[in-house]
Amino acid sequence: AQTVTQSQPEMSVQEAETVTLSCTYDTSESDYYLFWYKQPPSRQMILVIRQEAYKQQNATENRFSVNFQKAAKSFSLKISDSQLGDAAMYFCAYRRNDNAGNMLTFGGGTRLMVKP
């Protein structure tokens, strides 16, 4: 079974600074997706960034980027120029890339606080 671990229950960052959230996972599959989802206090989970395991290039979405280390099974999220609106729970998630379904395995989450 796949597992996803987020070792930082809480993180804090000063506005405009950079913060990195950690995620490790365990799988025997070679083809899969990794995601970072953001859940603000309003609760709706929204996708921040997606990485396909077969792509060596790290994904980037504006101020958000990942450091994907497949051999180490590590998938960290870097948020640059942090904004007050970035404050939320962040979940790392894994999904197999096959036709068996769309089941996500989530990590325990990291609460990010942004200080003005």
Add this chain to the structure above:
Amino acid sequence: KAGVTQTPRYLIKTRGQQVTLSCSPISGHRSVSWYQQTPGQGLQFLFEYFSETQRNKGNFPGRFSGRQFSNSRSEMNVSTLELGDSALYLCASSLPAPNTGELFFGEGSRLTVL
């Protein structure tokens, strides 16, 4: 394009009762998944429906069930409610495989069991 819609948003039940939650996916999405979110257990997969068939099931007791209709709307039911069933229940929809892998989530239904 409307997002994933879940109803009701909040509900309070007592132990032993049953509850039905509803989820309308994004138009064109045929896969609907359900997740339970609690402070202690985090986000746990309940089940997934695709074309009215349950495709995957998580490790939950038989009190938790679901179904999907021909218009892709889904319902989940919890019978004989227990205090531990208090949680935020999230529904997510996605395009059929092959797809981008992304799931789109609703705002959730907050269930409180007294």
